[in-house]
Amino acid sequence: MKLHLKVWRQSGPQDKGRFELHTIDGVSSDMSFLEMLDVLNDRLLAQGKSPIAFDHDCREGICGSCSMMINGRAHGPTRGTTCQTYMRNFHDGQTVVIEPWRARAFPVMCDLVVDRSAFDRIQQAGGYVSVNTGGAQDGNCLPVPKDDAERAMDAAQCIGCGACVAACKNASAMLFVAAKVSHLGLLPQGQPERAGRVLAMVAKMDEEGFGNCTNQYECEAVCPKSIPADFIARMNRDHLGSSLIPSE
Numbered sequence: 001m002k003l004h005l006k007v008w009r010q011s012g013p014q015d016k017g018r019f020e021l022h023t024i025d026g027v028s029s030d031m032s033f034l035e036m037l038d039v040l041n042d043r044l045l046a047q048g049k050s051p052i053a054f055d056h057d058c059r060e061g062i063c064g065s066c067s068m069m070i071n072g073r074a075h076g077p078t079r080g081t082t083c084q085t086y087m088r089n090f091h092d093g094q095t096v097v098i099e100p101w102r103a104r105a106f107p108v109m110c111d112l113v114v115d116r117s118a119f120d121r122i123q124q125a126g127g128y129v130s131v132n133t134g135g136a137q138d139g140n141c142l143p144v145p146k147d148d149a150e151r152a153m154d155a156a157q158c159i160g161c162g163a164c165v166a167a168c169k170n171a172s173a174m175l176f177v178a179a180k181v182s183h184l185g186l187l188p189q190g191q192p193e194r195a196g197r198v199l200a201m202v203a204k205m206d207e208e209g210f211g212n213c214t215n216q217y218e219c220e221a222v223c224p225k226s227i228p229a230d231f232i233a234r235m236n237r238d239h240l241g242s243s244l245i246p247s248e
């Protein structure tokens with residue numbers, strides 16, 4: 001298969017950036033999208049040119065680092081991560097446009113690599129349970145209703161990839177924050193710090209420059225872990241309730 005790639009190149013955060021055109025042939029339909037980029041980079045290196053920078057780690061759909069827009073869609077044509085997107089979803093002769101995430105809170109560092117540390121700072125604001133629990137308890141010591149356990153597990157699947165932000169016209173991080181707030185807030189261990197957690201994480205999200213949710217559902221449509229948008233409504237209720245608790 002032969003593809004025409006239009007790839008975003010940007011040497012650093014201050015560079016204006018531009019699209020660069022590459023034609024690549026011999027692409028197997030069994031390659032992942034990242035493997036196709038590996039082949040392109042090998043060829044660029046052989047020609048003495050600089051390879052295209054892109055983030056990746058696990059290549060198994062679990063680390064969330066392989067962020068890029070492919071033909072205007074976060075992670076490409078399938079609802080999965082880029083590393084789990086295969087070239088069989090493209091056709092011979094197709095033009096493929098590859099860009100980094102576009103969001104003020106995710107500045108472009110180089111080519112397709114963006115700085116997603118804003119997500120880390122939101123997590124650091126409250127996405128943890130700080131009590132010292134000593135040794136790990138037996139899982140059955142603390143009964144958790146099955147529905148709550150399953151819902152918490154759904155939320156805990158978020159891999160922090162940022163596709164929800166990239167797909168949203170407001171660059172809203174509410175699906176990510178709602179997932180992180182909910183996976184602890186639904187469990188008994190998360191209750192003592194529940195109010196402070198949601199207030200701190202939402203405040204940090206706003207401070208980092210993410211936009212607000214206007215119910216576009218683009219986040220849900222591209223989330224590789226199928227986190228449902230109703231977690232955002234749950235977070236909003238949690239936030240309102242927590243903001244009404246008088247401070248001591």
Ligand code: SF4
Nearest residue numbers: 158159161162164223
């Ligand atoms: S909510 Fe989904 S799209 Fe957003 S960061 Fe988590 S896994 Fe990625």
Ligand code: FES
Nearest residue numbers: 059063064066083
């Ligand atoms: S490289 Fe880890 S999710 Fe794609």
